[in-house]
Amino acid sequence: MRFSHALDSLPQILVVCTGNICRSPMGEVVLRDRLRTSGLEFDVVSAGVSAEEDGNPIYPPAQRRLREGGFEVPTRRAHRVTSEEMRGSGLILAMTSAHARALGRLAVDLGVDTSRIHLWREFDGTGLQPLESGCLTADGGLRGDLPPSDSCDVPDPWYTDDFEATFQTVVAGADGLVAELIAPHS
Numbered sequence: 001m002r003f004s005h006a007l008d009s010l011p012q013i014l015v016v017c018t019g020n021i022c023r024s025p026m027g028e029v030v031l032r033d034r035l036r037t038s039g040l041e042f043d044v045v046s047a048g049v050s051a052e053e054d055g056n057p058i059y060p061p062a063q064r065r066l067r068e069g070g071f072e073v074p075t076r077r078a079h080r081v082t083s084e085e086m087r088g089s090g091l092i093l094a095m096t097s098a099h100a101r102a103l104g105r106l107a108v109d110l111g112v113d114t115s116r117i118h119l120w121r122e123f124d125g126t127g128l129q130p131l132e133s134g135c136l137t138a139d140g141g142l143r144g145d146l147p148p149s150d151s152c153d154v155p156d157p158w159y160t161d162d163f164e165a166t167f168q169t170v171v172a173g174a175d176g177l178v179a180e181l182i183a184p185h186s
Contacts, residue, residue: 005179006116010090012043015120016103017095019053020046020078022062022156023166024095027120029071038178045089047081049102054079062120065163069171083110092117093177094135096153097142104140114140118151123176124169128152 007013013031017024028046035042056078057063063073080159086092087107094100100117115134122128122135128151135143135152146152154173157166 003030004091006113007042008090010088011041012045012085012091012098014081014085014089014092015044015095016049016081016092016099017046017154018048018050018099018156018158019056020048020080020100021053021056021059022157022163023170024048025058025076025078026066026167026170027061027093027095027154027174028034028172029066029073030069031177032131033071034174034178035181036183040178040181045085047079047085049099051080059158061161062166063105064166069167081106082109086110087111090116091171093120094118095120096115096156097135097146098153100135101140101142104136104142107136108140114138119172120154121169123174123180125176126151126172 015024015027024046028044032044058073066073087110092103094103094117100119103117104114104120116137117134119135137143154169155162155165157163
């Protein structure tokens with residue numbers, strides 16, 4: 001399993017978007033559920049690269065779409081990613097290439113291995129293949145062999161109001177990641 005070494009020693013998955021009120025909490029909720037039902041025991045947390053939404057709950061339309069999908073919506077507050085979350089996560093999932101670049105800069109500053117950082121869409125089955133060593137170079141920059149960012153990024157419902165597209169991409173990514181994690185054990 002590609003992530004087994006990092007996840008064996010650091011069994012936490014960190015999901016990151018901009019403000020931690022739409023995409024990353026949706027990813028956290030769906031991935032936690034999928035892991036639980038698959039019998040995989042990893043902690044899942046989410047955060048933002050920005051502090052602009054600190055203290056806010058999951059955005060109401062995102063909550064509504066999660067509930068419509070049958071997911072329990074936790075009471076939680078948005079926050080900016082912490083050094084403890086970065087250091088304590090064996091897998092860090094960025095919702096966009098811009099988030100990955102921001103996380104890469106932070107990882108380099110903290111001495112965190114950038115190969116732990118991956119794009120959510122590596123796992124959603126839409127053509128971006130899972131990258132063996134993550135989506136970043138060792139110095140925290142985006143790999144040059146990635147496709148254009150629009151095909152790497154989870155749609156942002158904040159600007160489009162299309163929570164369905166975001167939800168579908170989140171579900172597909174969670175399902176793909178779980179399949180990747182359990183494949184060697186099948």
